[in-house]
Amino acid sequence: MQLFLGIDGGGTGCRAAVADASGRILARAEAGPANIASDLPGAMVNILRAADHALTELGAQPSMVRAGLGLAGANAAGVAEQLAATLPFAVARVVTDAVTAVMGALGEGDGIVAAMGTGSVFGVQRGGVVRQMGGRGLAMGDEGSGAWIGRAILARALRAVDGLEDMTPLLRALIDEAGGDDRVVAYSLTARPADYAALAPRVLTSGDAAAEAVMQAATDHVAAAVAVLQAGQDLPVVFLGGLGPTFAARLAGRWPIRPALGTALDGALRLARRDT
Amino acid sequence: MQLFLGIDGGGTGCRAAVADASGRILARAEAGPANIASDLPGAMVNILRAADHALTELGAQPSMVRAGLGLAGANAAGVAEQLAATLPFAVARVVTDAVTAVMGALGEGDGIVAAMGTGSVFGVQRGGVVRQMGGRGLAMGDEGSGAWIGRAILARALRAVDGLEDMTPLLRALIDEAGGDDRVVAYSLTARPADYAALAPRVLTSGDAAAEAVMQAATDHVAAAVAVLQAGQDLPVVFLGGLGPTFAARLAGRWPIRPALGTALDGALRLARRDT
Numbered sequence: 001m002q003l004f005l006g007i008d009g010g011g012t013g014c015r016a017a018v019a020d021a022s023g024r025i026l027a028r029a030e031a032g033p034a035n036i037a038s039d040l041p042g043a044m045v046n047i048l049r050a051a052d053h054a055l056t057e058l059g060a061q062p063s064m065v066r067a068g069l070g071l072a073g074a075n076a077a078g079v080a081e082q083l084a085a086t087l088p089f090a091v092a093r094v095v096t097d098a099v100t101a102v103m104g105a106l107g108e109g110d111g112i113v114a115a116m117g118t119g120s121v122f123g124v125q126r127g128g129v130v131r132q133m134g135g136r137g138l139a140m141g142d143e144g145s146g147a148w149i150g151r152a153i154l155a156r157a158l159r160a161v162d163g164l165e166d167m168t169p170l171l172r173a174l175i176d177e178a179g180g181d182d183r184v185v186a187y188s189l190t191a192r193p194a195d196y197a198a199l200a201p202r203v204l205t206s207g208d209a210a211a212e213a214v215m216q217a218a219t220d221h222v223a224a225a226v227a228v229l230q231a232g233q234d235l236p237v238v239f240l241g242g243l244g245p246t247f248a249a250r251l252a253g254r255w256p257i258r259p260a261l262g263t264a265l266d267g268a269l270r271l272a273r274r275d276t
Numbered sequence: 277m278q279l280f281l282g283i284d285g286g287g288t289g290c291r292a293a294v295a296d297a298s299g300r301i302l303a304r305a306e307a308g309p310a311n312i313a314s315d316l317p318g319a320m321v322n323i324l325r326a327a328d329h330a331l332t333e334l335g336a337q338p339s340m341v342r343a344g345l346g347l348a349g350a351n352a353a354g355v356a357e358q359l360a361a362t363l364p365f366a367v368a369r370v371v372t373d374a375v376t377a378v379m380g381a382l383g384e385g386d387g388i389v390a391a392m393g394t395g396s397v398f399g400v401q402r403g404g405v406v407r408q409m410g411g412r413g414l415a416m417g418d419e420g421s422g423a424w425i426g427r428a429i430l431a432r433a434l435r436a437v438d439g440l441e442d443m444t445p446l447l448r449a450l451i452d453e454a455g456g457d458d459r460v461v462a463y464s465l466t467a468r469p470a471d472y473a474a475l476a477p478r479v480l481t482s483g484d485a486a487a488e489a490v491m492q493a494a495t496d497h498v499a500a501a502v503a504v505l506q507a508g509q510d511l512p513v514v515f516l517g518g519l520g521p522t523f524a525a526r527l528a529g530r531w532p533i534r535p536a537l538g539t540a541l542d543g544a545l546r547l548a549r550r551d552t
Contacts, residue, residue, distance in 0.1 A: 185413055
């Protein structure tokens with residue numbers, strides 16, 4: 001019996017699933033982080049650990065399976081090829097976790113995915129071909145993401161202190177809670193994207209005029225990205241991630257909005273089973 | 277004879293000058309970096325070293341002088357007060373190097389200063405009182421600065437790859453020289469403000485449409501900051517820093533634009549001599 005292995009690997013963990021030719025899942029396993037750009041050897045260990053656990057249950061060998069891997073960092077130059085050549089599977093297809101998220105969310109159909117979490121990344125699937133957009137990280141982009149929203153509200157608070165924006169209750173509260181504008185600046189020198197993203201829920205729910213301005217700018221960025229991917233079509237759009245429901249609500253009516261059909265792990269299994 | 281000590285301390289070095297009551301400079305000295313937010317003990321050592329060198333020439337003791345210090349990092353909460361209480365001078369007034377730059381550039385007159393270098397900071401002087409604006413660092417602001425310009429052109433290049441902006445020869449060249457869009461993203465993960473700022477001269481001189489769009493956005497930020505500081509007046513504006521001449525040219529005719537009367541060290545001496 002031909003077996004198919006799907007791997008969904010990211011900065012917090014690595015999930016494996018083994019399916020038969022019909023797509024029925026026979027075994028699952030998990031292991032530690034698998035970001036191949038930031039730690040290729042560590043990712044390799046965790047991918048093999050998760051795969052071995054799942055395959056051992058079935059009495060199968062790695063060399064018997066066709067594998068699809070969606071891995072954080074797979075867009076870094078060269079590492080996906082390097083990994084694919086090293087893995088012990090019969091076939092190994094390595095793409096970014098964004099691509100498998102698109103494939104899992106849309107199944108076989110054409111459509112667009114906006115994954116809005118700490119970062120933001122977009123993808124379109126047409127005729128089974130997936131194109132990724134964005135996912136550049138906070139310094140270069142990640143517009144509309146939780147980190148982008150959190151950083152934007154703090155920067156706006158400082159601009160309000162300087163008289164460059166209207167001061168609002170939320171902005172005043174953020175400055176005061178930090179202990180003053182200088183403390184906000186000090187915080188920003190070491191803040192990571194996840195730190196900024198922790199502020200996003202407060203921005204979403206505050207009802208403050210400054211928060212609404214930041215959310216409108218975020219929504220405009222998301223709408224612009226989706227519009228480019230639509231290229232004049234009216235494809236269904238799936239919003240993923242913690243902020244997915246927020247943007248789905250803000251952009252309701254603009255395009256057909258659909259729930260995700262499956263996860264990035266489902267997408268990795270689709271990748272493994274493709275063209276067989 | 278009453279002596280006055282001026283100190284101009286920043287991330288690259290610390291300059292001292294001693295003047296008499298007429299403002300005539302009697303001695304000068306230099307020492308290492310003096311950023312009191314990032315390294316207070318090290319800054320303290322370099323401030324005292326520069327001061328001692330200048331005073332020893334004149335056979336003077338620190339306790340004899342009234343000192344004015346313009347120091348990078350002096351806006352960080354508490355450190356200026358902590359330093360002022362520790363210094364061995366008869367009087368020690370500690371402000372940011374941005375404030376002494378304003379005092380040096382404008383002398384006694386009312387006016388506005390836009391200091392446009394790797395970072396950006398603005399100041400207004402009215403009736404001898406200086407108010408600082410901006411200088412929040414690249415994560416939170418520094419709009420229009422060299423770092424802001426360099427980061428903006430790279431982010432725009434990635435957005436052009438994604439089809440979110442028009443691709444231009446400069447953007448294509450930046451991507452190609454980096455070795456691809458993934459390499460630009462990798463670069464951004466560790467790039468410091470000075471790294472981004474190193475791209476600014478190329479943006480200034482390229483004549484590329486994308487470069488002009490970034491420079492126009494930068495100019496709009498600078499104009500907005502100056503307009504808030506003008507508060508409806510038509511005060512003279514001094515542009516400082518490596519990008520000062522660029523913005524002076526782009527904003528010529530909007531307000532009276534003047535050359536700087538003196539340096540931040542001159543400003544520190546003015547601070548030392550004030551109200552005596």
